[in-house]
Amino acid sequence: MKSRRNFIKLSALGSAAVLTSSCISSEKDSKEETKIPKIVAKPIVISTWIHGMEANASAWEILKNGGNSLDAVEAGVRVTESDPENSSVGLGGLPDRDGFVTLDACIMDHENNCGAIGCIQDIENPISVARKVMEDTPHVMLVGDGAKQFAIEKGFEETNLLTENSKKAWEKWKEESKYQPIINSENHDTIGLLALDESGNLAGACTTSGMAYKLHGRVGDSPIIGAGLFVDNEVGAACATGVGEAVIRIAGSAIVVELMRNGMSPNDACKEAVNRIINKHKDLTNMQVGFIALNKFGETGGYSVYEGFNYAQYDKNSNQMIDAEFDRNWG
Numbered sequence: 001m002k003s004r005r006n007f008i009k010l011s012a013l014g015s016a017a018v019l020t021s022s023c024i025s026s027e028k029d030s031k032e033e034t035k036i037p038k039i040v041a042k043p044i045v046i047s048t049w050i051h052g053m054e055a056n057a058s059a060w061e062i063l064k065n066g067g068n069s070l071d072a073v074e075a076g077v078r079v080t081e082s083d084p085e086n087s088s089v090g091l092g093g094l095p096d097r098d099g100f101v102t103l104d105a106c107i108m109d110h111e112n113n114c115g116a117i118g119c120i121q122d123i124e125n126p127i128s129v130a131r132k133v134m135e136d137t138p139h140v141m142l143v144g145d146g147a148k149q150f151a152i153e154k155g156f157e158e159t160n161l162l163t164e165n166s167k168k169a170w171e172k173w174k175e176e177s178k179y180q181p182i183i184n185s186e187n188h189d190t191i192g193l194l195a196l197d198e199s200g201n202l203a204g205a206c207t208t209s210g211m212a213y214k215l216h217g218r219v220g221d222s223p224i225i226g227a228g229l230f231v232d233n234e235v236g237a238a239c240a241t242g243v244g245e246a247v248i249r250i251a252g253s254a255i256v257v258e259l260m261r262n263g264m265s266p267n268d269a270c271k272e273a274v275n276r277i278i279n280k281h282k283d284l285t286n287m288q289v290g291f292i293a294l295n296k297f298g299e300t301g302g303y304s305v306y307e308g309f310n311y312a313q314y315d316k317n318s319n320q321m322i323d324a325e326f327d328r329n330w331g
Helices: 004-033 052-063 069-081 126-136 144-153 164-173 244-249 252-261 266-279
Strands: 044-048 103-108 114-120 141-143 191-196 202-208 229-232 236-242 289-295 300-304 310-314 319-323
Touching (some): 044 052, 044 300, 052 069, 052 319, 069 191, 069 202, 103 229, 114 126, 126 141, 126 144, 191 236, 191 289, 202 229, 229 252, 236 244, 236 252, 236 266, 244 252, 244 266, 266 289, 266 300
Antiparallel strands (some): 044 191, 044 310, 103 114, 103 202, 229 236, 236 289, 289 300, 310 319
């Protein structure tokens, strides 16, 4: 049995420990309270590839006047969807192996509302159909004939998406009928666009005609929430471009956002996602994948497997193309 003297001694030590712990905790809390917050750079919009320059300009017209990020991302990617000279998105997109142009798209707002369209034909702006799915149905994704029927019911007009140039390219491809993705080619140049508005709200959009000469019915990462695009208004947003199957396998965009939640910068988060893809594929031949990310403070980043990926950024200070970093060590 402990003596009264030992009991008093232990009690005193315990009290001292509590006081010390309390002081340390109080000092820590005080330091945290006085920590200087980051300055938020807003509005800002970023998007994948060179066609993002025109898309960003359209989005900026909305953002600079105090418009919301959801309207901005939709307006931005619609520019690319309606460009017949772009063979990887919307009108003029290269067809599948059977000659059908099929489009995929998704959109997501700051409240985690989202909508998606997969394998839709004859509709020029699938991103706007995706928004209708988000706002006018209890669903997240519609695909194929059902997606087209829904679009027609909502007033979208049917359009022949196969331009003469894309048709000629497809006919030439049929001479060998061999699918070989080419790094950084128009074969997989999805446009993903992320925006942070003056109110501090994030939104994102992603749209593509998918890999050229794919199997009819193939859907990549672009319309899949968490793969081609993910937005969390508490943290940030991310989107992907490149070989969609590789992105899907790691839930790429969701991973990037979660890495930012755990303290990584947008650039480091994109790099880690790329490294996961590299580590999970034995053969990286022609497997280009790139990510871009935007956090709540307006900080941006991008990273890719191979050299050659770039992204467009528009803010109050500049409108520029940025060459993304890439992994030089995987080979």
